[in-house]
Each structure stands twice: as structure tokens, then as C-alpha cells.
Amino acid sequence: MTTSAEVESTQAARLRPRAWLAPIIVLTLFSALLGTMYLAYVVDPEKNLHDFPIALVNQDQGDVTGPPEAQQRVNFGDQVAAAMKQGIPTDKVDLRELGINEAELQMQSGKVYGTIIIPSDFSKRLGILGVGSVIPGDIQKPTITLQTNPRTGAFVTNIVQKVGNEALAQVDTQVGKQLTQQVQTQLAPPGGGPAPELTGATRLALADPVDIIVEPFRQLPSGTGEGLTAFFYALLLLLAGLIGSMTVHTMIDAALGVVPTEYGPWFVHYPRTHLSRFKTLLIKWGVMLVISVLVSGVFVLVGKALDMPITNSFTLYLYGVLAIAAVGITGLAILAAIGSAGLLVNMILFIVLGLPSSGGTVPIEATPRYLGWLAQFEPMHQVFLGVRAILYFDGNLQAGLARGVWMALLGMAVGLVLGVLVTRFYDRKGLHRGSSIVVDDSGASVDNRTAD
Known part of the structure; x- marks a missing residue:
């Protein structure tokens, strides 16, 4: 006959270290995996950025600048596109040069997270801005549109805006320098000699010549x-x-x-x-x-x-x-x-x-x-x-x-x-x-x- 003392001894034997060590080890390893997986993907998304798809659409048709006797054709859109391809790190962003129709199709299917659009009159407006900066009259800055794709995810829009704004800010600075030099060259006297000094207001206008417009491609409805x-x-x-x-x-x-x-x-x-x-x-x-x-x-x-x-x-x-x-x-x-x-x-x-x-x-x-x-x-x-x-x-x-x-x-x-x-x-x-x-x-x- 089994006594109560023997039963208690048997029950105690089943609570030896191996009985409670197993769940401790399993749950500790499980928690380590859980913490690693859940924190690794939110700690620094920008550091982890790779192959982030953004479309680049260059519709600029170019323009003719300079005096009648020395006119030349320029296409600032091509220069901006080249600068962006060179400035955006390829290991982080997959910059795809597409036509407007293909870009819209890829936006509609969620294959790209954003689109940078250079309009067809980009060079023309830059030329008008250069002339208008030293001649009285109303002018409009050329624009570049950064379209986001909010339907691809809540956090995607923030990344697109950050990547796009950083790249376009650098482009804006480069275009500003080039436009300033072009205006100074055009203002130089025909017979040679130094060009007249540009006013502070003119320099400010030429240094920041492009307006960056950020807008959603297809806005999400409420709810x-x-x-x-x-x-x-x-x-x-x-x-x-x-x-x-x-x-x-x-x-x-x-x-x-x-x-x-x-x-x-x-x-x-x-x-x-x-x-x-x-x-x-x-x-x-x-x-x-x-x-x-x-x-x-x-x-x-x-x-x-x-x-x-x-x-x-x-x-x-x-x-x-x-x-x-x-x-x-x-x-x-x-x-x-x-x-x-x-x-x-x-x-x-x-x-x-x-x-x-x-x-x-x-x-x-x-x-x-x-x-x-x-x-x-x-x-x-x-x-x-x-x-x-x-x-x-x-x-x-x-x-x-x-x-x-x-x-x-x-x-x-x-x-x-x-x-x-x-x-x-x-x-x-x-x-x-x-x-x-x-x-x-x-x-x-x-x-x-x-x-x-």
C-alpha cells in the first residue's frame, strides 16, 4: 500500500530541475526570437532601405535659349534626371525611368511607391524665370511633382517624401547654380567685360528656382x-x-x-x-x-x-x-x-x-x-x-x-x-x-x- 509520504515523495521527484528548466529555456529562446523579429524591422527603416521602387518620369521637351545670333537648345529635364540617377544611392532606391502611362500603371498596381514627374515645360519655365528675374513682370517657378502612393502602406508615404525631398533639394541647388551662371553670362556686355552684379533678390530667386509639389496619386478614402x-x-x-x-x-x-x-x-x-x-x-x-x-x-x-x-x-x-x-x-x-x-x-x-x-x-x-x-x-x-x-x-x-x-x-x-x-x-x-x-x-x- 502506498503511503501519503511516498506519494508526496514521488510528486516532489517530478518537480526536479529538469521539469521546470524546460519551459524556462523554451520561453526564453522564444522571447529572444520575438524581440529580434519585432524590433529589428522598426528600429531604423532608413538604414535598412533597399530596392525601394520609385518611378522617374521626364516629360521635358526642352527649350531654345540665348540671343538670336547664338541660340542653343537646352533640356534641363534631362540634366535633372541625370543628377537624380547619380545622386540617389542605387543600393537603397530602385529609380525606374518610365513613361507617364507606365508609371501610372505601376502606381495603380502598387509596384512603385512614388513617382517624380518633370513636366513638359520645365526648361521653358526655367528660361522664363532666368529672364524674368532681371526684367519686371509676373513669372511662375517651374515645378517638379512628387506623387506618393498612400494605398501601398501607411509608412510608405513618409519614406517617399523623405527620399524625394532630399534628392530634389540637391537638384534644386544644382539647377539654381547653373541658372545663375546662365543669367550672368547673358547679361555680360557684347564687347566683353564684367557682367553687372545681380541684386540680392535676384540671387535668391535664382538659387531656389524649382517648386516641389507633393501630392497623393490616389488619395485613400476616409475609414x-x-x-x-x-x-x-x-x-x-x-x-x-x-x-x-x-x-x-x-x-x-x-x-x-x-x-x-x-x-x-x-x-x-x-x-x-x-x-x-x-x-x-x-x-x-x-x-x-x-x-x-x-x-x-x-x-x-x-x-x-x-x-x-x-x-x-x-x-x-x-x-x-x-x-x-x-x-x-x-x-x-x-x-x-x-x-x-x-x-x-x-x-x-x-x-x-x-x-x-x-x-x-x-x-x-x-x-x-x-x-x-x-x-x-x-x-x-x-x-x-x-x-x-x-x-x-x-x-x-x-x-x-x-x-x-x-x-x-x-x-x-x-x-x-x-x-x-x-x-x-x-x-x-x-x-x-x-x-x-x-x-x-x-x-x-x-x-x-x-x-x-
Whole structure:
């Protein structure tokens, strides 16, 4: 007969250092990964800037300057474009020289984050400014337009403005120096000799000859959270699939009698239902599909109730069903393959690695390069691209919807194949859900029982 002292001794033995060291080590490593991933992508986006796509459109048609006997054709737009290509670091910014139509198409599909437009009358207006600076009359400064693309993300606009303003400020200074020299040359007496001194006001006007106009390409409507609703909606879809898989896994196992269900100080342990691992997983997948159909509709209705602009409700609903189902099916397959450890694996796969590499807050091109590598396959980034295309780009397939759909289908296929192969393998080997391994206080295996 076992005495109470022996029971207490056995329980104490199970609380040896190895019992509590394991969760401490696991959670410490998990926290280190979490801190690294979440802080690395927000600490210094400008330092991490690479391959940031900006379009450069030069429409300047040039102009003829100088006295009639010595006229020459100039194109200040070409000079500005050349100066920008030389001044903007190529390792940070992908400056694309495009025509206006191609630039607009790439802006509409989110392939470029901003556009610098040099107008067709740029040289003409600079010439007029040079003459008008020393002759009475009204003149207008030449302009360069910096278009932002707020639909690509909330933080993108700030980066575009900073990069564009810095580059254009340098160009403005260079053009000012060149224009000042040109005016002084034109004012020089025909027979030679020094040119008259320019007034202070004239020098100021010529030193800063270009007006930089910053404007959005397509302004976001109200109710979009300055471009954050796409990110948070994608996060909702991912969480629905992740939390759904964990909930379905636990509650179905409890209903089948695999694990007990606790209610405060009480717990219920139903009689064991002898189903194969494969059939159990099929049941969980079926429940997850029903959940995805219902929850996606709930999200669309909530968005509508909160006056979130959703012009493609049905498309958003269908994509939500696909995304939730893909995440849930894959999450359940991982849980079926490795058991309780799958909870942590799913958290790392879908959340810890997914949020920093999503591109929903800080663009991928302003994060460490390894996050760009993760974004190629991490589910969060693919879901964000799909949702953003539906909400902000009128469901444009080229804006990320096509990628979001195909990657979700690929992820679902991986989950289905993994789940089928693993559970069928376990069933063939006789590793049923009722199997257990009993260990003694030293940790050695002493018994292997099968309940099926």
C-alpha cells in the first residue's frame, strides 16, 4: 500500500530541475526570437532601405535659349534626371525611368511607391524665370511633382517624401547654380567685360528656382485608417485561422475523449472514441472549413457596420474564406504531426515570423533583408497583399491579389499533403491517439500501452 509520504515523495521527484528548466529555456529562446523579429524591422527603416521602387518620369521637351545670333537648345529635364540617377544611392532606391502611362500603371498596381514627374515645360519655365528675374513682370517657378502612393502602406508615404525631398533639394541647388551662371553670362556686355552684379533678390530667386509639389496619386478614402485597415484585416484572417485551428484541435479531442475538458475546479473526461488519426483530422478540417465560411462573413459585416469602405464585398468574403481555411488546415496538420509542440510552431510560423515580414506597416524594402526573404513565403505577407489589392486597388490581380490567391492555395495544398501523409503513416504504424508511454521518476520508459 502506498503511503501519503511516498506519494508526496514521488510528486516532489517530478518537480526536479529538469521539469521546470524546460519551459524556462523554451520561453526564453522564444522571447529572444520575438524581440529580434519585432524590433529589428522598426528600429531604423532608413538604414535598412533597399530596392525601394520609385518611378522617374521626364516629360521635358526642352527649350531654345540665348540671343538670336547664338541660340542653343537646352533640356534641363534631362540634366535633372541625370543628377537624380547619380545622386540617389542605387543600393537603397530602385529609380525606374518610365513613361507617364507606365508609371501610372505601376502606381495603380502598387509596384512603385512614388513617382517624380518633370513636366513638359520645365526648361521653358526655367528660361522664363532666368529672364524674368532681371526684367519686371509676373513669372511662375517651374515645378517638379512628387506623387506618393498612400494605398501601398501607411509608412510608405513618409519614406517617399523623405527620399524625394532630399534628392530634389540637391537638384534644386544644382539647377539654381547653373541658372545663375546662365543669367550672368547673358547679361555680360557684347564687347566683353564684367557682367553687372545681380541684386540680392535676384540671387535668391535664382538659387531656389524649382517648386516641389507633393501630392497623393490616389488619395485613400476616409475609414481606411491611413492605409492600415488592409493590414489589420489581414491580421484578423490569420488569427482566425490560427486560433481556430488551436480551438478546433482542443475541443474535438475533448469531445472524442482524448483529453479532459476543465471547467474551473471541475473537469469532464468523455469516454474514448476510437477513431484513427486520419479520420480525426478529417473531422477537424471539416469543422475548420465551416468556421472559415462563417467567420469571413462576420468580418465583412463588421467592416460594413464600422463604415469601412469595401467596394468588393463578395471578393473580400471569398478571399477571407480561402485565407482562413488555408491557415487553419495547415495549422491542424502541424498539430496532428507533432502534437502539443505544434502550438508553439504555429505561433512562430504565422505570427512571430509573419507580422514583421508582412509589409503591412513598414514596407519590405525598409526592413532587414532577411525579412524580405521570409516575405517570399510567409503567409502573413501573402494575405496582406491579397487584402490590400481588394480594399485599395479595386481587386487588381496585378496588385497582389493573384499572388495572394495562389500562395493561399499552395499553403492549403501543403497542409493537406502534410496532414494526410503524417496521419496515415502514424495509423499504419499503430501509433493511435490512445497510445501512451509511461516513465518512472528517473525519466526512463517502463511501459507502452495501447488503448485501441
